[in-house]
Amino acid sequence: MTDTDLKQEFWKRLDDVRAGLLAADSERPVPMSPMPDKDANAIWFITAAGSAADRAAKSGGEASFYVADPKANFYANIFGRLEETNDVAKLDELWSVMAAAWFPDGRDDDAVRLVKFTPRDGEIWATDGGAAYLYEIAKAHVTGNMPDVGEHGRVNF
Numbered sequence: 001m002t003d004t005d006l007k008q009e010f011w012k013r014l015d016d017v018r019a020g021l022l023a024a025d026s027e028r029p030v031p032m033s034p035m036p037d038k039d040a041n042a043i044w045f046i047t048a049a050g051s052a053a054d055r056a057a058k059s060g061g062e063a064s065f066y067v068a069d070p071k072a073n074f075y076a077n078i079f080g081r082l083e084e085t086n087d088v089a090k091l092d093e094l095w096s097v098m099a100a101a102w103f104p105d106g107r108d109d110d111a112v113r114l115v116k117f118t119p120r121d122g123e124i125w126a127t128d129g130g131a132a133y134l135y136e137i138a139k140a141h142v143t144g145n146m147p148d149v150g151e152h153g154r155v156n157f
Contacts, residue, residue: 011038013074024056057115073129078122
């Protein structure tokens, strides 16, 4: 699979991911819900004022996003930068009942922040899962060869 194909697979599978771990400016990773935007080469996060993601976004800080989602058969380590945004239309587009649960005053809460994560590079594993995975494991035991359980590689965004 080419770098371009693996990036396409990344964006496709990330649509099915409900949570990953976001680490900003070398702080501890915290669970966050990614909102991928392939056309903008961005992953959006709604966070709270004063959070590590908010602080890193204000300074254009380095960040990493980690995904381990067996339902999506998808695993990734993605590195890039966070930036602060005041795009009200984008926030309105992304706002959901899930986000509202974290803010007592909902969308109008003064603590609501939208940050944009721009991926730079990363490593991706897109597995087949299910029966194909089990077949490859069984085949590996019979043949002594490594199982072919999907795609893996490093990408530059």
